[in-house]
Amino acid sequence: GKELAAKLIHRLSVRRTASFVAINCGAIPSELMESEFFGHKKGAFTGAVYDKTGLFEQANGGTLFLDEVADLPLAMQVKLLRVLQEKKIRPIGSHSEKQVDVRVLCATHKDLADKVKEGEFREDLFYRLNVIELVIPPLRERRADLPLLIEVILQRLAKKNQLTAIPKLSQDALFALSDYPFDGNIRELENILERALTWMEQGVITESDLMLQPVKKAVNTETALTEQQNLEHHLELEERQLIEAALESVRWNKTKAAKKLGISFRALRYRLKKLGID
Incomplete structure (x- = not known):
């Protein structure tokens, strides 16, 4: 980073x-x-x-x-x-x-x-x-940057490993990475993707190829019920972030974004209207 x-x-x-x-x-x-x-x-x-x-x-x-x-x-x-x-x-x-x-x-x-x-x-x-100071937030606070960062890293890894084509990332793999904490920031993302190259088939990295470590979370019984009640809201936020990230990565071209997300243009249009994304 x-x-x-x-x-x-x-x-x-x-x-x-x-x-x-x-x-x-x-x-x-x-x-x-x-x-x-x-x-x-x-x-x-x-x-x-x-x-x-x-x-x-x-x-x-x-x-x-x-x-x-x-x-x-x-x-x-x-x-x-x-x-x-x-x-x-x-x-x-x-x-x-x-x-x-x-x-x-x-x-x-x-x-x-x-x-x-x-x-x-x-x-x-x-x-x-300290003439000009730039503060770069950690990767976990920049989820919208993930698709672009992944694209840049995969291009670099393809060149480094002399691959004939730049590897692709499946939708389930993108979802998994979008929910990962990345305590090691971009360096950890690079290591995960480089490791995945070993396991991928036909030039496509899937969620299983990433071999992500399970995220350990402390469970508070007092908040468990509230979390269940807010599950729908949480999923909606996640969906919004993923859709906005896909749109930003293709400069808000909805046709390309739908293809990137693995859904039809009509389905994307419905979700945009539902989530209130202009």
Whole structure:
């Protein structure tokens, strides 16, 4: 989700013809961070058997996406701030600096303002990075985006796995995914779809191919009766969300939406009237 948004920003910017480089800051060992970010010269330290180009130089002229930036140690935060201010890097073992022109996009699931208060994130770096803030809601709060996201992910998986055709998602599979909590957000959706490719037949992913884990829900006996009474209302809301998602995915073309939902045009028209969807 975050990386998809960062890639979209890059593709819509004047830097789109240059490189987009992404890195998860939490996945880099602290002792290797400086080398990863700024590069190193051959012989700069034990194990440096060749020159290494750092992330900033790789992204020169383009965009560098730092995911989970809150995981950067304080020592690395100082060095990152210096590069952002001076637009220069010095590879480890080099006697000269290199000019870099990089747009830096950052993401985190943590509250950086709280990290600043706790002394775990530099205040000056926070304000340097927090020029424009975008809040991306979790996938479970963006059900209407599911059809489009699934389409994009399946296109990417087809290319990655060298499939001759882009897999299709059956209606029962879409219903199942629409009701899934996705605690792992889009990464979990990607994993579910990639796993389903192994089990699908004739290029169509069905609900059974998804192998979704049962959703455990605590049952409150005091609210059970109320939930039963509201079942019809709940189903109506679910139906509305699915129909609106299908319509939005085809730009409100009702003929295409009916086909996507697996129902006739007349049935869709009846449901639209019943649900009061214009």
